[in-house]
Each structure stands twice: as C-alpha cells, then as structure tokens.
Amino acid sequence: MKQNQKASGQFWANNSQLLIPLIAILLLVIFNLFRDPSFFSVGITTNNNGDPVLQGNLIAILNGASELVILSMGMTLVTAASGGQDISVGALAAIAGSVFVKVLKSGGAISPLTVIGGFVMCCLVAMLFGAFNGSLVSIFNIQPMIATLILFTCGRSIAYWINGGATPTVSSPIISAIGSFIPGIPIPTPILIVILMAVLFALLFRFTTLGLYIQTVGINQGAARLNGINSVGIKLLSFVLLGACCAVAGVISVSRLSLINHETLLINIEMDAILAVAIGGNSLGGGKFRMLGSVIGAYAIQALTITLYAMKVPSTDVKAYKAVVIIILVVIGSPVVKEAFDRFRKNLRGSRPVHTGKEAS
Amino acid sequence: MKKVIAIALVLMLCLSLMPMAFAADDLITVGVINNPPSESGYREANVNDFAAVFTKENGYDASFYYSIKNDEQLSAARQFITDGVDYLLISAAETTGWDAVLKDAQEAGIGVFLFDRMIDCDTDLFEAAVVSDMAKEGETAVNWLLSLELPEYNVIHIQGAMGSDAQLGRTGALDEQFEAGTMKKVVQQTATWDEAEAKKIVESAINSGEAFNVIYAENDGMAKGAVAALDEAGITHGVDKDVVVMGFDCNKWALRELQKGNWNYDGQCSPFQAQVISDMIQVLEEGGEIEGLNDAKQIISVEKGFDAREITEEDILTYGLGEDVA
Numbered sequence: 001m002k003q004n005q006k007a008s009g010q011f012w013a014n015n016s017q018l019l020i021p022l023i024a025i026l027l028l029v030i031f032n033l034f035r036d037p038s039f040f041s042v043g044i045t046t047n048n049n050g051d052p053v054l055q056g057n058l059i060a061i062l063n064g065a066s067e068l069v070i071l072s073m074g075m076t077l078v079t080a081a082s083g084g085q086d087i088s089v090g091a092l093a094a095i096a097g098s099v100f101v102k103v104l105k106s107g108g109a110i111s112p113l114t115v116i117g118g119f120v121m122c123c124l125v126a127m128l129f130g131a132f133n134g135s136l137v138s139i140f141n142i143q144p145m146i147a148t149l150i151l152f153t154c155g156r157s158i159a160y161w162i163n164g165g166a167t168p169t170v171s172s173p174i175i176s177a178i179g180s181f182i183p184g185i186p187i188p189t190p191i192l193i194v195i196l197m198a199v200l201f202a203l204l205f206r207f208t209t210l211g212l213y214i215q216t217v218g219i220n221q222g223a224a225r226l227n228g229i230n231s232v233g234i235k236l237l238s239f240v241l242l243g244a245c246c247a248v249a250g251v252i253s254v255s256r257l258s259l260i261n262h263e264t265l266l267i268n269i270e271m272d273a274i275l276a277v278a279i280g281g282n283s284l285g286g287g288k289f290r291m292l293g294s295v296i297g298a299y300a301i302q303a304l305t306i307t308l309y310a311m312k313v314p315s316t317d318v319k320a321y322k323a324v325v326i327i328i329l330v331v332i333g334s335p336v337v338k339e340a341f342d343r344f345r346k347n348l349r350g351s352r353p354v355h356t357g358k359e360a361s
Numbered sequence: 362m363k364k365v366i367a368i369a370l371v372l373m374l375c376l377s378l379m380p381m382a383f384a385a386d387d388l389i390t391v392g393v394i395n396n397p398p399s400e401s402g403y404r405e406a407n408v409n410d411f412a413a414v415f416t417k418e419n420g421y422d423a424s425f426y427y428s429i430k431n432d433e434q435l436s437a438a439r440q441f442i443t444d445g446v447d448y449l450l451i452s453a454a455e456t457t458g459w460d461a462v463l464k465d466a467q468e469a470g471i472g473v474f475l476f477d478r479m480i481d482c483d484t485d486l487f488e489a490a491v492v493s494d495m496a497k498e499g500e501t502a503v504n505w506l507l508s509l510e511l512p513e514y515n516v517i518h519i520q521g522a523m524g525s526d527a528q529l530g531r532t533g534a535l536d537e538q539f540e541a542g543t544m545k546k547v548v549q550q551t552a553t554w555d556e557a558e559a560k561k562i563v564e565s566a567i568n569s570g571e572a573f574n575v576i577y578a579e580n581d582g583m584a585k586g587a588v589a590a591l592d593e594a595g596i597t598h599g600v601d602k603d604v605v606v607m608g609f610d611c612n613k614w615a616l617r618e619l620q621k622g623n624w625n626y627d628g629q630c631s632p633f634q635a636q637v638i639s640d641m642i643q644v645l646e647e648g649g650e651i652e653g654l655n656d657a658k659q660i661i662s663v664e665k666g667f668d669a670r671e672i673t674e675e676d677i678l679t680y681g682l683g684e685d686v687a
Contacts, residue, residue, distance in 0.1 A: 038570070048592040055594055057568045064561055157399060165684055166402035167582060169614045180593050257556045257589055259614075261582055263401070264555040309565035312548065316523055 017281035020333040021296035024279060028303045032057075032310075039310065044186060054186045057306055065302035066190035067093070067249040067266055070197050072276035072294040074238075074245030079277050080218045081238040082137050083286030084144025087270045088129075089246050091155020094265045096126040096250035098162035101170050101260045110172040123247040129155075130243020131236060138235035152270070159262035169259045179255030190252050197248065201291060214238060218286035272301050279329050300329075388422040389642065391415055391448040392441030394434050397427040402612055406682040407477060407632035411450070414635035421639075431455040438462045442469050448642055452477040463487065472645060476634040478526075484658045489641055489651050491634040491660045495530020501666045502607060502628045503534040506575065507543070509605065514544035515572055519559045519587060520551040521579040527630065531579045531609060547573045552583050559586030567594045575605045581615035584608030584624065599623045600669050611667065613681030619669040620677065626669065629680055631662040 032039040042056035071089050078086050103118035104110055129151060136147035160166075178189055185192075205211040216224040217231040224231045249269075254260050278284055279300060280293025304325055308318050331337060393415065398408040408427070415423035424446070426437040431454040441449055442465050449471050453459060456479060463486040466473050475490035506514070518535055521528035528551070538544040548566045552558035559578060566573060567590065576591075576598075578584035584606055591598050591606075598604040600622040608615055609628040618624045637660060641651050654660060667676060677685075 036569075046595045048595055048597065053593060053595075055568070057565070060561070060564045060568055064564075160399040166399070166405050167612065167614075168684065169686055171686070180589070253557060256560065257582075257585055259556060259582065259585060261554075261556060262399070264553075264557070264582070266557075267553075267555060306561070306565060309550070309562060310569050316551065 015290075017290050018293050018296065020281050020329065021279050021293055021300055023332070024300040024329050025296060025303060028300065028307060032307055036310070047181065049181075049183065051181060051183045052186050053181050054188070057310065059188065059191075061299065061303045061306050062191050063188040064306065065299050066188075066194050067253050068269060068272055068276060068302060069194050069295050069298040070245050070249045070252075071242075071266075071269060071273040072280070072298040073197060073201060073291055074242030075273045075277050076280070076282055076289050076291045076294040077214060077238040078144065078242050079274075079282060079284060080286055080289035081214045081235045082144045083218055083284075084137070085270075085274045085277075085284065086133060086148045086239065086242055087145055087274075088133065088148040088151035088155055089242065089249075089273055090266045090269045091152050091159070092126055092129050092243065092246040093250035093253065093269070094156050094159040094260075094262050095129065095162065096122040096247040097254040097260045097265055098159040098262060099125045100247075100251050100254055101168055102162055104170050104172075104175075105168065110170070110174060112174060115172075115174050115178075119247070119251055122251065123244055126247035126250070127240045127243040130239045130241070130246070133243075134236040134239025137239065138232040156262050159260075159265075163260060163262055167259055167261045170254075171258045175255045175258050179252065179258065190256075193248065193252060197245070198295070205291075210234075210237075215288055219288070273298070275326060276301055279326075279333065281333055387420065388417065389420055389448065389646065390422045390444075390446045391424075391450055391642075392438070392444070392446040393423055393425045393450045394437055394441075395425065395427050395452045396429055396454060400429065402683045403610060403630060403632050407452070407634070410633050411635045414639050419639065429454055431458055435459070435462055439465070442466050442471060445469070446471060448472045448474065450474045450476060450638060451480070453480050456481045460486070472642070474638050474641065476638060477632075479657075479659075487658065488645065489638075489654055489658050489660060491637050491662060493630055493664060494661045495526050495630070496533050497530075497661070498609065498628050498630060498664055498666075499531040499534030501664070502531070502577070502609070502626065503538060505626055505666050505668065506577070506605070506607065507538075511574065511605070514538070514575055515547045516544050516575040516577055517547050517563060517566055517571075517573050517587070518549040519562055519576070519578040519583045520549065521583075522553045523551050527609070528579055531628075535577060544575075547571050552586070554580060554582065556582040556586035559583035560590045563587045563590035564594075567591075567596070574603065575607070577607045579609055581608040581610045581612045581627065584615070585618075588618075588623065600625060610682065611680050612683045613677060614683065614686045616667065616672060616677040616681045617686055619667055619672050620674075622669055624669060626666060628666045629664045631664050632682065634662060637662075 040058050042054055042058050044052050045055045047053045075086060075089065099122035100118045103121050104114055107114050133148050133151060136142045137144050180188060182189055213229050213234050216229055217234045221231045249266060253266050276297035277294045279297035280290065282289045282293055304322060308321055313321055393411055395408055395411065396404050398405040412425070415421040428434050428437065434454055435458065438449060438451065439462060449466055451473065459480045460482050463473055463482055467486055473487040475487055477492060479490055479492060520532055539546045548562060548571065550562045552562060563576065576584065576587045578587055588598060588606055591604060596603055598606050606624040607626040608624060609630060611627050611629045615624065615627050619627055644651055665680065
C-alpha cells in the first residue's frame with residue numbers, strides 16, 4: 001500500500017506538468033456529464049456511402065482536434081528549441097494544402113499514386129518553408145514570432161497563387177477516405193493519422209537523442225554548443241519538423257471537405273496551437289517539454305469548443321467564453337499558483353504521517 | 362548649345378504627347394479600383410468581368426488597381442484623377458472617407474460609377490451605382506423555401522462573418538420567419554465563411570439529437586461543410602430527401618451539386634456589373650441621360666435563385682462562378 005502511494009507520488013512528481021491539462025479535460029467531462037449525461041454516448045450509424053461509422057460528441061472531439069493536435073506536436077518542438085512560437089502554421093498549412101490539390105489536379109485521374117505524390121510534394125514544400133523560418137531564427141537570430149510573421153502575412157496569398165482561383169474542389173473516393181472514413185473502418189481516418197504521428201514522434205524520441213538535444217538547446221544555447229551540440233542545426237530541424245506537421249494538417253483539412261479555401265483553411269489555428277502548448281504545461285520560454293501535455297491541451301481546447309456548440313452559446317459569444325476558460329487554465333498553470341499549490345501539498349504531506357501513525361496504533 | 366537642348370526637349374515633349382493624342386482619339390480611358398481577386402470566388406469573377414468588358418476591342422483604355430485597404434484605394438483614385446481618366450469605377454474597401462476625392466473628380470469632369478459597394482456620400486458626386494441587394498437575396502431564398510410547403514421548418518442556420526453585408530442581408534429574411542413562428546430556429550451560429558467550422562456546427566447539432574430538415578448556409582463553402590457532416594452521419598439530403606440544403610454565391614461546383622440533386626437551392630449574388638456600367642458610359646458619351654435609377658441613384662443587379670429541380674446546363678455555364686468540375 002505504502003509502496004503504491006510512493007509510486008503514485010513519484011509518478012505525479014515526474015508528471016506534474018500533465019496535471020493542468022488533465023484537470024481541464026476532467027472539468028469539462030464532469031461539467032458535460034451534469035449538463036447532459038448522453039453527451040459522451042458513442043453510437044454506430046451508417047453513413048451515406050453505406051459504411052458503418054462511429055458517431056457522437058466524443059468522436060467529434062477526437063476527430064475535430066486532429067489538425068490542432070498534430071500542429072501542437074510540432075509547435076512544442078519549436079517552442080522548446082527556440083524559446084518562441086511559430087505563428088505561420090495556419091498559413092503554411094494552407095500553402096501545403098494548395099500544393100496537394102495542385103498536384104492532384106495536374107494529372108487526369110486521381111489514383112493512390114498521385115495522392116502519395118501530392119503528399120510528398122506538399123511535405124517537401126512545407127518543410128522548405130519551415131527551413132526558411134528556421135534559418136531566420138537560428139542563423140539570423142531573429143525572434144521566432146517576428147521571423148514567422150513574414151509567412152503569416154504572405155502565406156495565404158502564396159496559397160492563392162498556387163490555387164490560381166478562390167476555392168478549387170477536388171473529389172475522389174481516396175480523398176474522402178483520408179478526410180472522413182476508410183470504407184469498412186468505423187474510426188475517422190484523421191484520428192488514425194494522429195495516432196500514426198504520435199507513434200512516429202515516440203519512436204523518434206525513443207531511438208534518437210533529439211528530445212534531449214532540443215531541451216538542451218532551449219535551456220542554454222551557449223552551453224549546448226560548448227558541449228558539441230549543433231544548436232543552429234537543432235533549431236532548424238525543429239522548424240522543419242513543424243513544417244512536416246503543417247503539411248499533414250493541411251492535407252487532412254483539405255481532404256475533409258474535398259475543397260481548399262486559402263482564406264479559411266485552419267484560420268487562427270496558430271493561436272490554438274500555441275495555447276495547447278501552454279495549457280500542456282510547457283514553458284513558452286523554451287527548454288524542458290512534454291509533447292503529451294500539448295496533445296492533451298489540444299484535445300481540451302477542442303472539447304471546450306464542442307461543449308460551447310452543444311450548449312448553443314450564441315455564435316458571437318463563443319470566443320469570449322473560450323477566453324474566460326483559458327484565462328482560468330493559464331492562471332492555474334502559472335508558476336505563482338503552482339508554487340502555492342506545492343506549498344499546500346507539502347503541508348498536507350507534513351500532517352499525513354501523524355494520521356497514519358494514529359490509525360496504525 | 363542651349364538651343365540644341367531646347368529643341369531636344371521640345372521634340373521629346375512632342376513625342377511623349379503623341380501616343381496620348383492618338384489614344385485620346387478613339388479610346389475612352391477608365392480607371393477601375395477594386396478589391397483584390399484573392400478575396401473570394403465572388404471577387405475573382407467580378408475582377409474577370411471588368412477585365413473582359415473594358416477592353417480595347419470595346420473601345421476602352423482601362424487601368425486597374427486592386428487593394429483591400431481604403432487609403433491605398435484613395436491614393437490610386439487621386440493618381441487616376443491626375444492622369445486625367447474619363448471615368449472612374451470604384452468598389453470601395455470602406456464606405457467612408459471618399460468625399461474629398463470624389464469632389465476632385467467632379468471638378469476635373471470625371472464621371473464616377475460605383476459598383477458592388479456603396480459609398481457614404483452625396484449622390485451628386487457619382488453618376489450611378491450598380492449594386493446587389495443582399496436583403497433581396499435573402500428574401501428570394503426564404504420565399505423559395507416557403508414555396509416548398511414543408512409540413513414543418515426546423516432550420517439550421519449557418520451565418521457568414523457577422524456584420525458583413527452578405528450576412529446581414531441573408532440573415533434578415535430568415536430571422537423574420539423565426540420571429541413570426543413559421544420556421545423554427547434549431548441552431549443559428551456563425552462559421553465566419555469557414556467550411557470546416559460549418560461542418561462542426563452541424564455535427565454538434567446531430568450529436569445533440571436535434572431534429573432538423575433545412576440547412577440554410579450563407580455561402581456555398583459552408584453548405585458543403587454542412588453536407589459533409591450529414592454524409593458522415595448517414596442523413597440524406599437534396600431533392601426529395603430528408604434535409605433541404607441551401608447555399609449562396611452560385612459557384613460552378615455548387616451548381617453541379619444542384620444538378621445532381623444533392624443540394625436543393627443556390628442563391629445568386631451577381632458579380633457581373635461591368636456590362637451595365639459600360640452601357641451607361643456609352644449613353645453619357647452620346648450626350649444622353651442615364652435612366653432607370655432609383656432614389657439613391659442605384660441600379661440593383663438582377664439576381665436569381667436556382668432550384669435543383671429546374672436548373673439547366675445553360676444556367677450553370679452562364680451564371681456559375683469559378684472553374685467547372687466534371
């Protein structure tokens with residue numbers, strides 16, 4: 001029993017960072033259960049293609065958050081390595097989506113091969129833009145938010161040039177399989193893609209020292225360099241990885257509707273992605289990071305949005321309500337409150353042995 | 362030496378004036394100020410329309426300037442006045458701040474036409490305005506919906522960016538029905554023209570177990586988002602199906618959805634104003650008076666609403682915007 005307690009204490013000591021996003025999700029779950037017990041019911045229906053699919057608010061949250069989750073994974077790396085944020089992710093996803101659609105439309109019929117080709121192409125383009133951002137930050141030492149402001153401003157115009165029109169549509173069973181359901185698999189494909197990305201990142205951190213290097217560069221660039229870590233290269237790499245994340249998010253988003261609108265595709269998502277990183281307990285000043293925290297943070301944001309929709313909060317007020325919740329979360333996660341919380345916990349700990357002692361005797 | 366320079370200068374002056382003299386002989390010079398085509402599918406069609414009508418073949422020497430910023434548009438207008446154009450055609454980014462420039466134009470004897478967007482100014486300052494009546498678009502759509510005589514109307518209403526002309530106009534007519542009680546408002550949310558947001562709104566309504574049979578989306582993209590949510594939930598939509606789908610803007614791909622019977626209605630917002638203005642310019646050039654204006658000196662574009670049961674191939678080719686899909 002004591003062993004167990006010790007182990008769980010150890011767990012929370014190691015993972016205290018995850019406390020805030022988990023509390024956020026828990027609060028939303030409890031709130032929704034009181035509001036409408038059927039909120040989390042998941043059912044199986046048949047979609048208009050005649051395939052059985054999962055349906056319900058829970059699925060909508062997991063599915064709808066996919067792009068945000070993927071972007072917040074990349075954003076975590078950039079934040080940790082450079083101590084700043086990339087605000088061009090939405091614009092870059094729009095560019096990637098445009099390239100994807102352009103490749104699909106360039107050859108006659110859409111086959112699995114053209115889809116793969118399109119994806120590889122848009123991935124390369126997005127990584128190139130990521131490298132552009134990264135080199136401004138790492139080589140020229142420009143603040144990340146200023147460096148990425150360039151692409152934030154012009155990215156959607158570039159997407160428009162690539163599109164050559166306002167809203168090109170592209171329809172094919174393969175595209176709708178990526179954006180909604182693969183026939184026969186009742187789980188939305190974007191959720192599967194998120195799992196795949198998570199596994200890829202987990203493998204990357206498991207079998208390389210990249211995670212450690214990113215932390216080191218983020219904590220002290222000079223010290224990292226003296227220890228033989230190429231800090232310029234690490235920063236650059238983190239932006240390139242974020243570029244790849246943008247490409248995946250862009251492709252999912254385009255595939256959902258078989259349409260690309262350069263103006264609205266993943267609009268304002270950069271703010272949500274940065275927020276997910278912050279709610280996840282990561283320092284926005286760089287250094288130590290937990291990608292899992294950002295992922296949970298992203299799901300919390302999406303759960304909040306869906307809850308507000310389900311409550312029929314007037315459309316114009318949604319953002320204000322969201323802001324209130326976010327203020328609370330960010331304040332709870334702030335160092336000042338954390339310290340007070342730690343002191344409170346220590347006080348509890350201090351009094352606990354006395355209690356257990358009495359019970360034993 | 363001085364003489365040589367003087368002669369050279371005079372020669373240069375003459376040479377530089379010659380093209381202008383030739384041009385002024387037969388071409389009418391117009392300066393067109395518009396919003397950039399990247400703004401929307403509507404604007405793209407609008408820009409193309411003006412480029413297609415004001416050509417050399419039609420007797421015009423046209424210059425175009427695009428900006429989404431009012432002050433840039435204003436300085437472009439001043440430049441056009443300095444250049445001495447015959448006519449100034451304006452779709453203003455903002456409704457205010459134009460008085461001084463328009464007065465300058467009037468003093469310079471330049472005829473001003475407004476298109477697509479009105480400007481807050483004295484009606485003496487322009488010849489005529491060719492605009493859409495967004496409220497009428499909404500009315501046309503709602504009247505069509507009423508003509509279906511459904512046993513009940515449970516409407517999911519997806520709005521555009523709040524406060525925009527298109528949103529106010531298209532919302533107004535439907536709100537009247539909600540207030541009168543002839544239609545029931547199941548959900549009314551803005552997706553700010555965002556297709557993905559529209560999908561989430563409809564998804565949320567489905568997951569909350571709301572009963573609805575009409576989707577009224579204020580543009581085509583949002584209607585497409587809504588339909589994607591219906592498809593995933595296995596709810597049928599279109600002609601003689603469970604849910605009536607309505608959109609606006611008449612993109613070609615959207616009209617193709619109508620043709621297939623997947624959607625029921627698409628309301629037009631006409632971007633074709635160039636020909637009407639060109640006709641009026643010809644009248645002025647021949648010394649005539651422009652007729653058919655209302656009290657605000659406007660000509661309201663004729664705008665249709667298309668019913669999926671009646672739409673023809675010709676309608677799609679004539680009125681559809683953007684690129685066609687097979």
